[in-house]
Amino acid sequence: MLLEVSDLSVIYSAGNKVVRAVNNVSFDLEKGEVLGIIGESGSGKSTLANAIIRAIKPPGKIVSGRVIYKGKDLLEMPYDEFRKIMWKEISYVPQASQNALNPVITVYDSFKYVADSHGFNDEKALREKVSELMKLVGLDPKRVLNMYPFQLSGGMRQRVMIALSMLLDPELIIMDEPTSALDMLNQELILKLIKSINKEMQISIIYITHDILNVAQIADRLFVMYKGYMMEDGKTEDIIKDPLNPYTQLLISSIPPLKGEIKNINVKEDTSYYVSGCPFLSRCDHAFERCKELPSVFLYKNRKVRCWLYEPHGA
Ligand SMILES: Nc1ncnc2c1ncn2[C@@H]1O[C@H](COP(=O)(O)OP(=O)(O)OP(=O)(O)O)[C@@H](O)[C@H]1O
Ligand SMILES: [Mg+2]
Incomplete structure (x- = not known):
């Protein structure tokens, strides 16, 4: 196992208000795997990514959990040790990253900055490496x-x-949302690029997005989040064909058809500032008494699903 996240929780607190952005999240990532993390705005996707790479800043705080990378807890190790892993072993493309480049230095100098800060000082080797990478992503280095x-x-x-x-x-x-600011054609091109990086170089990828159709094209597995909770985790194929959690069902039914009429989808507004119970309770058509209590995570049809509908009976 390359990465094992377990019971990770992050809160943001301001005065007496606490936002529970990530709640007891657990997942594993195998070497070479693409995991799609999907959820609507505010579901805690970026917070989860930031927690994994120790980038949560006040008023945010990791309140529980472990992030085991190759057997070692990233959250526990001395910061110096962690810094050596960052970029060299785990790298990050932040949300809105098309605006993350330093505007006053050239593209090459951005590469040089990262190289320098990790002791990659051979200028000639760096030039070659950067040119090779630029070609790989379809840009003319010259x-x-x-x-x-x-x-x-x-x-x-x-x-x-x-x-x-x-x-x-x-x-x-x-x-984190690598294609969301792009037009459809560029989205497809970047997706193709990411797929080839994964397949040809065996680089594992955590791909965060709010667009299930987009991520379904490249992810081996999907991890569906809602209000900081894992709602469903399973193989992409299984989830797309047969979503179990009513929230995943809603996400899939809201994919617009390529041709023809847009279906009349029943999207209820989120009216609750729920205190307890299922995070999806106020929008769910299947809700019953039990849902006033936070559902456990059940194993069902080769998937993990947080929903009382899948509670085994008579066991
Ligand atoms: N710095 C912060 N201070 C206070 N609350 C925050 C902060 N960052 C995020 N939050 C809150 O944490 C929750 C999760 O936010 P997060 O940005 O992780 O969601 P997201 O799924 O990445 O959303 P988006 O799709 O819009 O990028 C939200 O309720 C958000 O308002
Ligand atoms: Mg985000």
Whole structure:
């Protein structure tokens, strides 16, 4: 197992208000696997990613959990040791990363900055490596490396960020909404690129998005989140064909058809500021008495699902 996240919880607190952004989240990631983390805005996806890479800042706080990478807890190890793993083994493409490049330095200097800070000082080797990466992501190194971020389109900047995340040959890349700011055509191109990075280089990927259709094209497994809770975790194929959790069912029924009429979907507004119970309770058509209590996670049809409908009976 490459990465094992267990019981991870993160809160943000301001005064007497506490937002439970990530609640007791657990999942495993195998080497070479693509895990899609999917959920609507505010479901805690970026917070989860930030917790894994120790980037939660006040008022945020990790209140429980372990993040075991190759047998060692990233959250427990001394920061110096963790820093050596970051970029070299685990890298990160942040949300809105097309705006994350330093605007006052050239594209090449962004690579050089990351290289320098990890002791990669051989300028000639660096030039070669960067050119190779630029070609891999479909950019012309001669043209692009001397440019400034503002001279690039959004799609080009996103490609640069992906190339940058690969500079030190990581084993795992965490990508937060890597295509959400792009037009459909560029989305498809970036997805294809990510797929090839995964297949050809055996790099594991955690791919975060709110777009289930988008992620279903590349993820081996999907991890569905709602209000900081894991709602369903299983093989992409199984989840798309036969979603178990009513929330996953809603996500899938809301995928617009390629042709024809848009179905009349019944999306209830979230009216609850629930205190306890199932996070999806106020929107769920299947809710019953039991749902006033937070559902446990059940194993059902080769999946993990947080929903009382799948509680085994008569066991
Ligand atoms: N710095 C912060 N301070 C206070 N609350 C925060 C902070 N960052 C996130 N939150 C809250 O934590 C919850 C989860 O936010 P998060 O950004 O992780 O969600 P997300 O799933 O990444 O959403 P999006 O799809 O919009 O990027 C939300 O309720 C959000 O308001
Ligand atoms: Mg986010």
